[in-house]
Amino acid sequence: MCEVLLGVWLAAASAAATPDAVTILEKAERSVLGEQAAYTLRMTVVRPKKPERVVEMKGWKKGDALGLVRYTSPPKERGTAYLRNGENTWMFLPAAEKVVRVGDKQNFGGGDFQNSDIFRLSLAADYDPTLAGEETVDGEACWLLELKAKDRSVAYDRVRYWVRRDGTYFPVRAEYYTISGKKLKWLTLAAVEKLGRRARPTALTMESALDAGAHTTLRFLTIDDDVKLDDRLFTTSALERGE
């Protein structure tokens, strides 16, 4: 009898210890970059049999809606910048000194990330998550979340998302699918190390299912978690003004 009660209690405790899918997703997203952050980033675009393309940039994010990225290297691309405000993305072209609205499906910086991957800052806002199970990925016990797009405005209809169960909520892997169920690409989050105030995954690699061997890695170089950003940093005027 005692064993039965203990079993029931353990099962209940286990269920209580498992957060719901929305909570897991929100915590996972915040585990990489918090509510506000200023960071520097190196993007490496690898294409089979072609020279690597390396771009460095500075970025700022505030909440789920506001993001700004400015290229700092190489010299020929310095000044190129992207701004995100809610559903809207603009690009600043330094040669033409012009701000242009761009779509979500443009490849960010010529790599495997789309603008929406970089700037659609909240998966929780755009997808309905469900807890699909538990799996081990790269030796880490993970929750598997199935994310279903809330509407057709997002780039992917379905996302499979693995999050570490060890209390860190670090995302480990994400797979992106079309509406027909075809896997388009997958993201691996690795190189957990202390950057800024805490440890987090610092290397995000996107690989394309359509182009074998092609991949793009975003590597955080610095992160400032303590920055307090004014909303007006995220205007097209500020985009044009430069740093």
Place this chain on the structure above:
Amino acid sequence: MTAGAAALLLAQVSLGVEHLHFRTAETELNRDNVLGLSEGANLLRGTASVRASRGAARVVFRGVAERRFGFGEDETELAVREAYLQVGGVAGFVRGGRQRVTWGSGFAWNPTNRLEPPKNPLNTGLEQKGVLALRGDWSPTKAATLTVVAARVETRPGDLPIALTSAKKNGGAGRLALLVANTDVAAVVSVRQERSPLFGLDLARGLGAGLTAHVEAALYRGSELAPPRQETFVRMAAGALYTRGESALALEYFHNGEGYGDRERAAWRAALKAAPVISLAYLAAAATPYSGLGLGRDYVHVSWTRSVANGRWGLSMRAVASVTDGGVTLTPGVSYAPSGRVTVNADGLLPLGPADSEYRLAPVRGGLVTRVKVSY
């Protein structure tokens, strides 16, 4: 000054060479070769730009030394494309000096921008000279920016095989830009000496699936194209941009309300033919297509660009067609970046269409623009 401090101050230096080659001919706009053009006229330019910033201040200089060959009177000219000081904070900035005023959502035409020479719709990638101006931007919120500009307005377009004089007038403009329901909404009022005010409205928004659309329109009284007409005119650029992966496709329609229809065009050509070559009347008529935003009333611009070989190569094809007269100018282009510091661009210019169309009447039969830039 220490090396570290210098590095903080000096952000970017670029040096470049631009060569514009024009294959020219005697046409109605260059009767008896009054412009003195050689068969192959050339502009050779050395360019330099410096962009430095420290704290809230930024200094920008872009200059050019230009030598003309085959233009009758070959000459060397030094010009400043931009030279300004900008001081700003999170709420906005103030910028004084020669600068570009690049507002407007239009790609090839910006009818709400009457402060600087119109950009060349045949090749929007060419760098342009700015105007002397004092500009202030103030953003009270993340969704609103008020811009006020006082400028010494210039109207002469650049990069032409024809040396045009530019009338400089005092002018100014105010632009209120808002983000409303995911739509860029901007209202413009622009004034200039000896001209009635221009009122502009600019709308742009994303439509999803990689597509954006825009409409930029201006309403003003009094024509810019000869002959003077005290009517109210509308100019409007409406278009869309589709981006996916490494490619971008842009389409834009431009309506120039004061542009010539068949009757006005016939009258202009008759005046051009009747005027003696060596006369102010002829030169004025020959300069007419360059005095506004084109001679015709309706144009279509299409451009396609694609990045290949991991960003090292870029391909582009642009076309501008005059719906009014059937003329088309193709501008194919290629760019190459052998390293992170060097870019090489080559753009062709090929006017096609009926012999009496706007682009074929011009003395340019073809062109090649080559640019090399090294950035540090």
